[in-house]
Amino acid sequence: MHLFITYTIFGLVLGGVYGIAASGLVLTYNTSGIFNFAHGAEAMLGAFVYWEVRFNLHWPAPLALLVVLGGFGPLMGWLLYVGIMRGLRDTAEVTKVIVTVALMLGMLYLSDWIWNPVVPRTIVQFFGPTSNVHIFGAMVPTHELIALGVAVAIAVGLRLFFYRTRIGVVMRGAVDDAGLLQLNGHNPDRAAALSWAMGSFLAVLAGILITPVSGGALESNALTLLVLDAIAAAVFGRLRSVPRTFVGAMVLGLANNYVLAYFPSSWSWTSDFRVSLPMIVLFAVLVVLPQDRLRGATILRTRERFRVPSVRTAAIAGVCLVGAVVLLRQLMVDSDVTTFTVGLTFSIIALSLTLLTGYAGEMNLAAVSFGAIGTLVVFHNGIVGQNVGARTTLQWIVVGTVVTAVVGGIVALPALRLRGLYLGLATLAFGVFLTDMVLMDVNPHKLPLLHTKFSLFSAGAGIGSLVMPPLKIGPLDLTDGTTFLVSVAVVFAVIGVGLVALRNSSYGRRLTAMKDSPAASATLGQNLVKLKVSVFMLSAGIAGLGGILMSQALGSVTSGNFDIFLSLSLIMLTVVAGIGYVSGALFGGLLAGVGFALVVSTFNNLANNHAGLHGLYATIAHIAAVLPALIGVGVGQNPTGSVHQIVDGYRAMKDNRPVLVGGAVVEAVLYVLALVGAIGNWWFAVLTAVLIMVLPLVGQYTSPEAVRQRAAEVPLEMAGLDAPYTDELRAQLDHALGIDDVARVDRRRGVTVAAAPGVPADPTPATGPGPAAAGGASPSRRSR
């Protein structure tokens, strides 16, 4: 009984803190329509700043709290909204998710930069670790009671705020109809900014409270993942209701502590289970949530536009890619070959995102985790031979791919009935569950009935790593690094061309239709759930294959190779490069897999080797670490991705042969110089990148025709704003609005009335030939 009361109180405290974090998440989502994956990262930054002023600078607690909670927290939220989130209107849900994911990664790197993660830091409880209160015979630290009291106060306060204050009611209205709110004299923008300030305040509060509750050690990764617990609680409230979110948070907090209290600690997986609990609960809730109502496209015209290449173009590009890989191999030392191969396997995993997100508009935030499934299948079944003679077999790679597809279908099914965001959350939950639970299963345990010892993720004796030998198909042995590299490039090219063919097929058109307008697809007879499951399975299969190849390229993998942060930065960089394109997957995968890590390690090595310039190089390394996140945040400005821009640039100078040939010659010279060792590989890479970027500019400069063509592509609603308003423009506008000429509209007014005397005549709006007339001369309701 004693135990029960103690753990119940601890559970309520933990639940209360989860509730504070989750309510902030719900608040920002409902007011601004942006689901903030960086919520936990905000909590983390807040906790670190609090540690800095309270325990490093030794400010008194009240002052530190005032500065962090009253200043830093709200200011951070407000700045985030004004600086970044406000610009995300009219972007696809994926873009919104990516920006906050990038923000989360950026904050994480930033904190590791400022506060070296190797140094241990602790936040001590309020009133010290020895201050306790006795309740029903159980001893409870004062800090925990304070946390519980604060949680209750926040819950009651939010309720009053939403229902009793003017701005609270405005906030509730902001999501339902921002336009209507504006007509009524409110400013939805200000409401959203306030909600971000409040959300950030709540996150920081939760971060400061939870650190001592969960042991006191300040750890940036763990705190950032607080967002997962918050998400699980928020899903209880269907991401809308704050009271139900608090209930969910309490359930999570209590369950967590009861597992701690009553599960036998001798079970090797008890603590993993406790860590994974929020993810398991999140999944269970998704299964029982009722199906969402189908809505029409909420955005009439998203800013993401992708062109579709023909299969022929794709095939040529595929051959070029393999050729380029063979040529690049000549420049590399052997260790670089392995790195490059790993990067390409990431690109294959990224292809799964091109299909799922780029073509079908759905999300998978744990693509790399699906690779772990395939790896596990192959590791346990598909290895023949011993030690250096060990090889994996083709048939088990196929089985691994298929099993991953099936697992993907099972994971996605509950979420596919719901909005796109829920699929993102479900996959995130799956990815974290996998790393926290399945890949932690390293200690062999006896299986009931079978009497064999078995562990999922161990090569034996509790070592959490799997050795993955290379593939052998008949005479083709991939032990040789070059053969493996070229094979992976071929696999990428084949899947890539296959995807382009798929996109141009009737199946691909149906995917696009579903992405553009689910409602129209459904009313034409498309079973959306079936289509979504099929595409998700296909995509998971590709991720599985990519994961198997990645494990083989690495030689041996640990759970860290399937970390959720890897998946997140992969999807982020793929979106940055261009999620709608196979080439976007190529560059996104290379960047996520090896690109930035390579840059960072290069500069760190430089820093260590050049003591004098240590500071400079270390700083550059840090900047390079934060850079991908900064680019990711920037995707809000350019949601179609950078590949699109480059391709567009080259398309414009299709006929500008001298420039194209000149570029090719320069590149060939660079290659030869690199081959003979006149310039280093880094210089070759940098100069090639510069050449690719600069060439379209040269092309533009040399052909004024292309420039004029670009100017004419100004969106119609911007017509006449930064260029003179010409008759030509006017005619173009009239055409787009469906007005032939003014006279005809005038005449029609007479005709309509004469044709139907005494009827609901069609009162043409007084505005005349303007947008209103074009939108349909609809009778407005007369007063009665």
Add this chain to the structure above:
Amino acid sequence: MPALEAVDITVTFGGSVALDEVHIAAEPGAVTGLIGPNGAGKTTLFNVITGLLSPTGGRVSIHGRDVTGLPPSRRARLGLARTFQRLELFTSLSVRDNIRVAGDIRNAWGRSHRINVAAEAERVIELTGLGDVAEMDVSDIPTGRARVVEVARALMTQPSVLLLDEPAAGQTERETEAFGQMLGRLADDGLAVCLVEHDMALVMQVCATIHVLDYGKQLAVGPPEQVRNDPAVIAAYLGAPA
């Protein structure tokens, strides 16, 4: 037996009643009109009929079969198709692909439904007069033509009941005239058309029966002549004399 029948449809959003025991039927080979001021509940009724919205009460049947509990895709397979007032075109596809994809979707229903998509798309494009814009992006064509693309797309599924939500809005006078003639031809071929439209000239010209909705209530039903002179209808549109 009417091709489409919706009986006693009631829809409430929270406290407000959007539709109050509305009844509508569409016969094969005829155009049935549905008119009423903005906010009368016309689009809501279409959403109920196509299954995008579950009614609070009432039932919908297609060719005598009760479909009230069926999802939108199953209703489409029974021959129901619609267009949207707020355009729901597939903006990443060209006009031709917008039309083709509807045939692709139909082909995915099952073997017995197979059609030759390319040929059928060509026929529908010719029928609706979209030949000159077929290769353009849907977002680059005028609203009036875009509405015709929606109609063409709906026709690709070979429906027996076609719901049109303000198809003539944004069309020029000449386009509307051609559109009216096309509706007549479609009806002559046996299609049951249900038309929501504010262009009274068009409605009066093509409809055999007109239903009038106001504030979610059924105000009048009858042939054009009768509805045109109904005092309640005139009051709803022009305001009752004080």
